Amino acid sequence: MSQLLQIDNLSCRFGETVAVDQVSLSLGAGEVLGLVGESGSGKSTLGRAVCGLVSPAAGRIVLAGEVLPRHFSARDFRRQAARVQMVFQDAYSAMNPRMNVLNSLIEPLQLQGKHRGQERTCAMQWLERIGLPRRFAGRYPHELSGGQRQRLGIARAFITSPQLVICDEPVSALDVSVQAQIINLLHELQRDTGVAMIFIAHDLAVVSHLANRTLVMYHGRLVEEGDAALFTSPQHPYTQALIAANPAAGKALANSGSLRPPAATGCAYRLRCPKAINDCGQHRPVVEEKSGGRRVACLRLD
Numbered sequence: 001m002s003q004l005l006q007i008d009n010l011s012c013r014f015g016e017t018v019a020v021d022q023v024s025l026s027l028g029a030g031e032v033l034g035l036v037g038e039s040g041s042g043k044s045t046l047g048r049a050v051c052g053l054v055s056p057a058a059g060r061i062v063l064a065g066e067v068l069p070r071h072f073s074a075r076d077f078r079r080q081a082a083r084v085q086m087v088f089q090d091a092y093s094a095m096n097p098r099m100n101v102l103n104s105l106i107e108p109l110q111l112q113g114k115h116r117g118q119e120r121t122c123a124m125q126w127l128e129r130i131g132l133p134r135r136f137a138g139r140y141p142h143e144l145s146g147g148q149r150q151r152l153g154i155a156r157a158f159i160t161s162p163q164l165v166i167c168d169e170p171v172s173a174l175d176v177s178v179q180a181q182i183i184n185l186l187h188e189l190q191r192d193t194g195v196a197m198i199f200i201a202h203d204l205a206v207v208s209h210l211a212n213r214t215l216v217m218y219h220g221r222l223v224e225e226g227d228a229a230l231f232t233s234p235q236h237p238y239t240q241a242l243i244a245a246n247p248a249a250g251k252a253l254a255n256s257g258s259l260r261p262p263a264a265t266g267c268a269y270r271l272r273c274p275k276a277i278n279d280c281g282q283h284r285p286v287v288e289e290k291s292g293g294r295r296v297a298c299l300r301l302d
């Protein structure tokens with residue numbers, strides 16, 4: 001599998017807040033990387049940095065062999081949009097309320113000069129592909145259900161054949177009954193197109209369905225990364241807590257998180273960690289490579 005994305009020691013700040021703290025990761029072409037962690041752990045910021053929507057404070061992002069500029073020009077954004085697309089939690093806010101379904105599918109094709117002269121045909125094909133009836137072509141976003149709007153958001157991301165699609169909590173705002181349908185659609189499209197995907201969620205069950213590899217973040221830091229075995233043999237205490245709290249993992253931990261803030265020195269997880277020792281307050285754990293492609297940042301591993 002050829003390498004598509006490489007992130008080295010990425011840090012992103014908003015004033016005093018370190019939203020992403022020295023995170024490194026890599027992603028192969030056609031691979032699906034899950035990104036989990038409770039609310040505020042820096043998942044969206046990481047995804048947005050790859051799109052050029054957040055300027056990194058430090059580190060670098062390499063896409064298809066090319067180092068991305070720290071600050072994007074209008075031209076950089078256009079180039080990046082041709083390669084990387086996002087699917088957002090709130091599909092409605094990412095759409096133009098005055099643009100009907102057909103035109104909102106044609107728009108990205110026109111902006112990127114893809115399928116010239118065939119935009120309408122291509123848009124109608126995608127309407128079918130995402131499971132919306134042809135008669136929906138003339139409808140407006142407010143006339144669609146949440147699930148239908150997310151289908152449209154997904155089609156808008158995939159229609160221009162990007163190399164990478166970043167899905168940021170794409171089902172979190174939907175009814176449980178609709179969530180599975182949207183996950184299945186994403187799974188199918190990923191398989192058929194071979195696009196690489198970063199799938200952000202706070203629900204581990206959703207991620208374990210889709211991802212080849214999963215990366216767990218806590219307070220801006222990478223705490224653990226692994227393949228499917230991460231879900232059966234988590235090594236980091238935070239991952240262990242996430243999995244033990246499944247299926248309502250994110251929510252349960254988000255609540256406990258508000259009571260126990262991340263520690264400022266040493267390991268950020270130490271005030272909540274049942275295994276914390278004195279050292280954990282002194283030293284920041286580095287990410288260590290283990291067997292089976294596992295990476296873990298904890299001072300108390302065998």
Ligand SMILES: Nc1ncnc2c1ncn2[C@@H]1O[C@H](COP(=O)(O)OP(=O)(O)O)[C@@H](O)[C@H]1O
Binds near residue numbers: 042046
């Ligand atoms: N635009 C912003 N301005 C200021 N702070 C932000 C902004 N976006 C995110 N943050 C802060 O950065 C941290 C990480 O946020 P985010 O990346 O949205 O986390 P997640 O997606 O995991 O919930 C949080 O503390 C959040 O409050």
Ligand code: SF4
Binds near residue numbers: 268270285298300
């Ligand atoms: S470094 Fe210490 S506090 Fe942090 S996860 Fe490991 S044992 Fe817990």
Ligand SMILES: [Mg+2]
Binds near residue numbers: 040043044045168169
């Ligand atoms: Mg987010």
